[in-house]
Amino acid sequence: MPKYLLIMRGTDESNAAMMADIDEMMATTRQFIEEMVKAGVLLAAEGLDDPARSVVVDFSGEAPVVTDGPYGETKELFGGFFLLDVASKQEAVEWAKRVPAARGSKIEVRRVPGSDEVPQVGE
Amino acid sequence: MGTPDVEAVWRIESARIVAALTRFTGDFGLAEDAAQEAVAEALVSWPHAAPANPAGWLTATARRRAIDAIRRRAALQDRYALLAADLAVNSAAEEGVDPDRIDDDVLALMFVSCHPVLSPEARVALTLRVVGGLSSEEIARAFLVSVPTVQARITRAKKTIAAARVPFELPAAGERRERLAGVLSVLYVIFTEGSTATSGDRLLRPDVAYEAIRLARTLAALQPDEPEVHGLLALCELTAARFPARTAPDGSPILLEDQDRRRWDISAVRRGLAALARASARGLGPYGLQAAIAATHASAPSVEATDWDRIVVLYEALGRVAPSPVVELNRAVAVAMASGPARALAIVDELIAADRLPGSHLVPTVRGELLARLGRRPEARAELELAARLCANQRERSVLLRKAAALS
Numbered sequence: 001m002p003k004y005l006l007i008m009r010g011t012d013e014s015n016a017a018m019m020a021d022i023d024e025m026m027a028t029t030r031q032f033i034e035e036m037v038k039a040g041v042l043l044a045a046e047g048l049d050d051p052a053r054s055v056v057v058d059f060s061g062e063a064p065v066v067t068d069g070p071y072g073e074t075k076e077l078f079g080g081f082f083l084l085d086v087a088s089k090q091e092a093v094e095w096a097k098r099v100p101a102a103r104g105s106k107i108e109v110r111r112v113p114g115s116d117e118v119p120q121v122g123e
Numbered sequence: 124m125g126t127p128d129v130e131a132v133w134r135i136e137s138a139r140i141v142a143a144l145t146r147f148t149g150d151f152g153l154a155e156d157a158a159q160e161a162v163a164e165a166l167v168s169w170p171h172a173a174p175a176n177p178a179g180w181l182t183a184t185a186r187r188r189a190i191d192a193i194r195r196r197a198a199l200q201d202r203y204a205l206l207a208a209d210l211a212v213n214s215a216a217e218e219g220v221d222p223d224r225i226d227d228d229v230l231a232l233m234f235v236s237c238h239p240v241l242s243p244e245a246r247v248a249l250t251l252r253v254v255g256g257l258s259s260e261e262i263a264r265a266f267l268v269s270v271p272t273v274q275a276r277i278t279r280a281k282k283t284i285a286a287a288r289v290p291f292e293l294p295a296a297g298e299r300r301e302r303l304a305g306v307l308s309v310l311y312v313i314f315t316e317g318s319t320a321t322s323g324d325r326l327l328r329p330d331v332a333y334e335a336i337r338l339a340r341t342l343a344a345l346q347p348d349e350p351e352v353h354g355l356l357a358l359c360e361l362t363a364a365r366f367p368a369r370t371a372p373d374g375s376p377i378l379l380e381d382q383d384r385r386r387w388d389i390s391a392v393r394r395g396l397a398a399l400a401r402a403s404a405r406g407l408g409p410y411g412l413q414a415a416i417a418a419t420h421a422s423a424p425s426v427e428a429t430d431w432d433r434i435v436v437l438y439e440a441l442g443r444v445a446p447s448p449v450v451e452l453n454r455a456v457a458v459a460m461a462s463g464p465a466r467a468l469a470i471v472d473e474l475i476a477a478d479r480l481p482g483s484h485l486v487p488t489v490r491g492e493l494l495a496r497l498g499r500r501p502e503a504r505a506e507l508e509l510a511a512r513l514c515a516n517q518r519e520r521s522v523l524l525r526k527a528a529a530l531s
Contacts, residue, residue, distance in 0.1 A: 001333040038226065039135060040340030043394065085337065087330075090128035094135055094177075097127070114367065114388075 001085050003043065003112035004092035006099065008079040014105035015079070028100035036084065036095065047080035076106065083112070127177040129165045136178045137256030138341075140185055142228030145291045148189050151235055152281035155253055157192060161185035229254070230345045231293050233338075237306040240287045245280035246309045247316075252277055254341075255334050265331040266316065300349075306342065307355050307410065310335050314359045318366070319516070327370060332363055343398070354402035354411030360395030361417035364388040376518050380426040392421045409445035412437055431461035448479035452489055464496040484513035488523065495530060504530040 010018070018025050036042035048054075051069065058065045082099070086092050089111065096107045137158065144154035161184040165177075174180035236249040251257045251265070259273045266273075294302045317332025339356040346352050368386035371377055399418055402411040416437045423429035438454035451474055459467035471490050480486050491506030507527035514520045 001330065001337065038229070038341060038344040040337035040344070043390070085333070087134055087334075088128075088131060090131035091134055094128060094131040 001087050002089070002114070004084050004086060004089065005110045005112055006082040006084065006092065006096050007108040007110060008047075008081065008099070008101065008105065009076045009108055010079040010102065010105040011076055014102040015077070017104065018102040025100065025102070032098060032100055033082075035098075036082065041084045041086050041091075041095070042082065043085050044083040045081065048078065051077050079105075126169055126173045129162060129169055132165075132177040132181065133162055134256045136181060138229045138232055138254050139225055140178075140182050141253050142232040143182065143225065144185055144189055145232065145235075146224075146228055147186065148193065149291065150285070151289070151291060152285055153189055153192055154185075155281060157185045157189035160188040226345055227293060229341070231291055233306050233342065233345075234294055234302055235284060235289055235291060237302075237309045238284060238287075238289050239302075239305060240283055240289065241280050243309075243312065245276050245283070246305075247312055248273055248276045249280045250309050250338070251313065251334065255338055257334065265328060265334075303346065303349060303352070307351060310339050310342065311355060311358075311410070313338070314362070318362055327366060329363075329366055332359070332366070335359060336363060347401075350402045350404055351408040351410050353398045354408055354414050357395045357398035357402055357414035358410050358417060360391050360398060361414055361421055364391035364395060364421060374518060376522055378522075379420070384424065387421065395421070407440075409441060412441040412444065416441075426460070429460070431457055435461050448474055449485070452480065452485055455493075456489055459493055459496070464493040468493045468497070482513060484510040484515075484519075484523075486510075487513065491523075491526070495526075500530045 033042065033045055036045075054069065056067050056069065058067060082095075084092055084095060086095065089109070092109050096109050099107055101107060140161075141154050141158050144157060145151045148154055148157075158181070161181050164184055165181060169177075233250065233254050236253055237246045241249065247266075248262055251262050252259070257265075259270050259277065263270045263273045293299065314332050314335035317328045317330070317335060319327075336356070336359045339352070339359055343352045343356050364387050365379075365382065367388060368382040368384065369377055395414065396418055399411065399414045402408075402414065407415060416434055419430055419434050419437070434457040435454065438450060438457050442450050442454060451470060455467040455470040455474075458470060468490070471486065471493065474480060475486060475490075487506040487510035491503045491510060494500075494503035494506060504527045507523050507530070511520045511523040511527065514523060
């Protein structure tokens, strides 16, 4: 079955909304994860730390430049992901619609190519 | 993108819908028919009016169809029965959804689909249909049989279950483990069909194999304290990890010793090893032992660098807990790698003397390989040609014939 990554893309507003009701968000997320586990489709799921604690390594110059924080402005942030093993893109989309996401956030559904599709080293 | 995809929603929800309906109506066949009718209705109506809650829509529609069916039946039988049934269905519908109960329902659905009163083919078809949510067309394609054959198998299976008065419930604790073994073997049959198609022109049917893995994950989530469920899951993941390396671009099979191990799916290996760790809490059962063998292969950089002694020990253990001629044959292959072809040939010849795998192409395949390694070329060639004659998979057969030809 193809794999899909559901990428959580929050905004400053949706992150603030989520933090306001973090307990409920955690509980509904746990339930949602359990549902995917029982459907046999969840391969991995992780949430990411506060973007303010991240570092960006910038390759635009000759040598990589390390700066604090992810972006100049934070309209959409990669906040976490679910990796699913599902039969179709439609099924991934149906799961994505069920994610308990805060208002204002987005979820990107990206296919993960199988190892037989990736060009191999030395070929 | 606004309209929910019927097929996708059905795949996610089918097991729970059929399970809940079966509990409401007490009739597994009726529940399955009503659910199918709801899907047919969804295909017509969703493009016009997308429901806000697709799963709820399917459940409510299926429940209405089930009530209709009970009414039709009751009209022919007994007015009192009608009232009783209607009352029962409606009060059940008002109960609301109990998540703990849904888990038990889905598990009960797996046990019913794999019930020993059914033939093995029927168990496979019913499991894929009611637990996996596959259509008759998909099942027919997977098993290279006609759609009417699949439909007939499913109809017959539902009748058999009704006639045998199989209750919709989890087996009693004492019986549970024994019945669980039956469920595991159905999932393994589905996986095996996907990982080595028993006939036809393709070596692999990955979609079938991955469906079995999904169902095994579901079972592992519902029965987390059963080591063999994790053992089966580990075995499937570790076997599937090799799929990308097992076939050449033209579809012909690539043997283990020639596989490019960089193509093995590392994530699947990792998931398999994690499941194996959970399986080994109290010593390994048959699936766990096979998974441990697959894990030994997965952690070796090459055939030569494989810990063949460990694999021989694991096959010996497997031969004790689940003796079978195929295990003996595999042990012979491992012995050949660990301590040479002569000792392995003795094991194979014992198998032949006992006539324990008559008609299988595997015995002459292994014997041919061993004879070739011993330099007995004309005998080896005859064995490989015999194996090719007995083999039903065209891809495997051409590999055997190529090997035989190389010996002349």
